[in-house]
Structures are given as structure tokens and as C-alpha cells.
Amino acid sequence: MxxxxxxxxxxxxxxxxxxxxxxxxxxxxxxxxxxxxxxxxxxxxxxxxxxxxxxxxxxxxxxxxxxxDPYLVAGEKAFSYRSLNASETEIADFEYLAGSYIATHRRFQELLEQTASPAQAKISSIGEKTPLDFATYQGERCAAAWDLGDVPTKRLREAVTQELGIQVLYVDAPASISGAACRLDDGAYILINRNEPNTRQNFDIGHELFHLLTWDKLPPARLDLVIDESEIKKKRPAAEKLADAFTAGLLMPSETMRQIWARRGDQDHEEWITQTADQLGVSPMAVYWRMVNLRVFKKTREAQQAAAALRGKSVEARPQLFSPEFVGDLYKVLERGAITVRKALKLLDIDQEELEDLFASYKLKPPFEL
The missing domain is CATH 1.10.260.40 (lambda repressor-like DNA-binding domains)
Structure with missing residues (x-):
């Protein structure tokens, strides 16, 4: 045929x-x-x-x-977004672009004879009534199983891709969209707004990962409104609370947190929270809540307000566009002549100079004549 x-x-x-x-x-x-x-x-x-x-x-x-058109995503698919009050138009426009990126990568895999596996990793023991502590425990187990080390955020994207086959793409999204998960019949993608603070990017990967691992039993809402950390009270769906609890365990394992706390010396709480947040690549507020849940800190309104006012000091460069796997596959299909440069520019919604810069950012010489 x-x-x-x-x-x-x-x-x-x-x-x-x-x-x-x-x-x-x-x-x-x-x-x-x-x-x-x-x-x-x-x-x-x-x-x-x-x-x-x-x-x-x-x-x-x-x-x-x-x-x-092989560059369209067809079949059953579902998106879930983390957003700061994005309009339906912004969501629709971003979903169209995200779908184009995903379909493009899947087409590259087909051209390169890389077969996507229909078998998908999942956590079947978590449902809507699962205690938050158990979700946190499962996050810790994942961190240990994937050998994420003392600073899990440094290896998280790599581990998610290599251990689970989930593609993580860093994209230029509207400021109102923090991240998204896309579940397909035979694969899954996480898209992260690379212009967001690194601490939010890291937490969003863990949060969206949880949704992909529990999609069948605990399907997420299409839109999850990101909490402003200065807010003291806000009701959230069970799936979102569990996703946050899982991510807390994934990025801040209890043993790691206790060891860092034991080495604090004469630091006061606020200085320790800020330093630990910078070290682990998470927000100060995330560190505060983790220590509250570990029953090291007492939960008080004053302490919560103080933690919400803290800001990390470290500043990291924003991630490169897409991912090493995505750009590597793009390089190969262009090198083989499987698609034209013009087609690639249209699919990625960029111009030739931006395409050249994309390859340069990954230390690749463009596989086409300038």
C-alpha cells in the first residue's frame, strides 16, 4: 500500500x-x-x-x-492548561500552535522511522479521594526511581523524556499561559512557557507530568488557574491539589529537605527559605509549604504572608526553544531532504534567520545552504 x-x-x-x-x-x-x-x-x-x-x-x-496532511494531529487528543486568566481566544490560538508543534514532531519521528509506543506510564493508585500525603509520597518515589539526585529540577526534563517517553517542549507562549499537557492515543507532551520564571517552569513540568500519569482515573480540567502565591485562601479541584502535592514530593523529597534544614546553622527562617529555594530551583512559597507539610514549620497567617513576600535571588537563562530531541530530529529530516526548509519554516512559524539561530543555540550547523 x-x-x-x-x-x-x-x-x-x-x-x-x-x-x-x-x-x-x-x-x-x-x-x-x-x-x-x-x-x-x-x-x-x-x-x-x-x-x-x-x-x-x-x-x-x-x-x-x-x-x-501528515503534519496534523488526528485522533483522540486532550489538552490541559495552566493559566493566569487566559482568554478563550488565547487558549484556542495557542492550542493550534501547540498542535502544530506536536504533529510536526510526530511526523519527524515517522520520517526517521522512530515508532511511538502505545504503552503509556501511569500511576493507577491515585484517584480523586487519595490523601495529599500519598500523592507527595508517590512524587518522592518517582524522584528516587529516576535518580533525580539532591536537586531534582536539574534532571527532571531529561528523566521525563528518557524514563517515560514524554516530550517536554519549551515554547514561546502568551504571558497568560504557563504550561500545558497534551495526551494523545499513543504519546504525551508537556509544553512549558520558556519566558516564565524558572521556578514556575520547574513546578509546571511536575504538575503537568502528574496529570499525564493520572489522566485515565483523574482527568484534569481543560483550564487550571494558576494560584497567585500572595493569596491565602483559594479553593481548587482535587486533581490540582494532588498534582501540587505530587510535585512537592518530586522536587523536594523529604530526606533532602531535612538534610538541608539540619545544615542551616544560625540562619533565620526567611533567609533559609530563600537560599533553599534558589538551591532547588523552586519558589520560596513552595519551600515554605513543603516544610509545613513535613511538620517542621508551623502554619500561621503571619508566616505564610512572610513567605509569600520572599523572592528568590538566582536568575537563570531561559531554556532553549523546543528541546534537544525535537531540534535533533528537525536537523535530520532537513539533512536527508525529507522536508524542505520552506516547509519547516511554515510548520514552526519562524523565518530563516530564526531557524538558523535555533540550530546555533544547540551548536548545530544549519543543514542547508544559506
Whole structure:
């Protein structure tokens, strides 16, 4: 079978299933003589004429390029966003761009014969009524299993990619969008706004990771409003509280926190919180709550307000755009001539100078003539 027939067949089947139509029903709608005709199309064993493609588009209410463009994400997918009051327009625009990045990477993997695995990691022991302490414990277990070390944030992105096969992409997102998780039938992605403070980026990776690991039993809301750390009280859904608890254990394991506390010397609480936050790549408020939950600090309104006013001192460079894996695959497909430079520019919504800068940031010489 040729690749286009296989692609069209797969997309027809996906669109039919999404529309909840049987093969018999769709065959009748299209006036096919029998169900077997549609079956051979879905299996990629029969070519589709231009006229039939238009019929599929109308019957299944999909644009024509849905059936023919390998750079579109098709099939069941779901997004969850962390946002500071983003508008629906901002969410929709970002989702379109995020979908383009994801589809592009999946197409690169196909061109490079890198097969995505349908098996996905998950934490099945966590549900809506799970105690927060247990979610934190599971985060600590993950940190230990992935050997994240004394400063888990330094290896977190690498571990998530290598241990779980989840792609983490740093992107230029609107200021109102902090991060996002995308769950596909056979894979998962985390997108992080690289213009956010590093402490939030680190926490967002852990938070979105939790959602991907618990998506089946505890599907997240499409939009999670990020808490302003100066707020004292705010109700949140159980899934978001559990995600925060998991991330606290992942980024600040109890043994690590107790060891750092034992070495504090004569530091006062506020100085220790700020220094520890800088050391671990998390916010001072995150450190405060972790110590409260470890029952080292007492929870008081005054202490909470003081912690909320603290700001870390370390300043790190923003992450490079996308990821080493994404840019490496882009380099390979361009080098092999599998796609054109013009196509790559369109897919990534950048110009040639920005593409050259992208390769330079990863110490790669552009695989095309300037």
C-alpha cells in the first residue's frame, strides 16, 4: 500500500469513530455498494478518488487536509492548561500552535522511522479521594526511581523524556499561559512557557507530568488557574491539589529537605527559605509549604504572608526553544531532504534567520545552504 492511501484510510477511520458511525452507516451515506469497500479504504488497500475525498470531508465534517496532511494531529487528543486568566481566544490560538508543534514532531519521528509506543506510564493508585500525603509520597518515589539526585529540577526534563517517553517542549507562549499537557492515543507532551520564571517552569513540568500519569482515573480540567502565591485562601479541584502535592514530593523529597534544614546553622527562617529555594530551583512559597507539610514549620497567617513576600535571588537563562530531541530530529529530516526548509519554516512559524539561530543555540550547523 502507498503511504498516502494508508494515511487517508487511518484518518477516515478516526473521523468515523469520532462521529460514532458504523462502517455500514457511513457506507450507506456515501452510496458505497457494500461495507467492504469502506473497509479496504480504511485499511489503506484502496486508493480514494478526489470526488470520494470530498464526500468523506462532507460526511464526516472534516476539512480536506485532515485526511491528507501528515503534519496534523488526528485522533483522540486532550489538552490541559495552566493559566493566569487566559482568554478563550488565547487558549484556542495557542492550542493550534501547540498542535502544530506536536504533529510536526510526530511526523519527524515517522520520517526517521522512530515508532511511538502505545504503552503509556501511569500511576493507577491515585484517584480523586487519595490523601495529599500519598500523592507527595508517590512524587518522592518517582524522584528516587529516576535518580533525580539532591536537586531534582536539574534532571527532571531529561528523566521525563528518557524514563517515560514524554516530550517536554519549551515554547514561546502568551504571558497568560504557563504550561500545558497534551495526551494523545499513543504519546504525551508537556509544553512549558520558556519566558516564565524558572521556578514556575520547574513546578509546571511536575504538575503537568502528574496529570499525564493520572489522566485515565483523574482527568484534569481543560483550564487550571494558576494560584497567585500572595493569596491565602483559594479553593481548587482535587486533581490540582494532588498534582501540587505530587510535585512537592518530586522536587523536594523529604530526606533532602531535612538534610538541608539540619545544615542551616544560625540562619533565620526567611533567609533559609530563600537560599533553599534558589538551591532547588523552586519558589520560596513552595519551600515554605513543603516544610509545613513535613511538620517542621508551623502554619500561621503571619508566616505564610512572610513567605509569600520572599523572592528568590538566582536568575537563570531561559531554556532553549523546543528541546534537544525535537531540534535533533528537525536537523535530520532537513539533512536527508525529507522536508524542505520552506516547509519547516511554515510548520514552526519562524523565518530563516530564526531557524538558523535555533540550530546555533544547540551548536548545530544549519543543514542547508544559506
Amino acid at each position: 502507498d503511504s498516502l492511501s494508508r494515511l487517508i484510510g487511518e484518518r477516515v477511520k478516526l473521523a468515523r469513530q469520532e462521529a460514532k458511525l458504523s462502517q455500514e452507516k457511513l457506507s450507506h451515506t456515501l452510496d458505497f455498494k457494500d461495507r467492504q469497500t469502506l473497509s479496504t479504504i480504511e485499511n489503506g488497500q484502496r486508493r480514494v478518488s478526489a470526488e470520494e475525498l470530498v464526500q468523506f470531508s462532507e460526511a464526516l465534517r472534516k476539512p480536506l487536509d485532515y485526511f491528507t
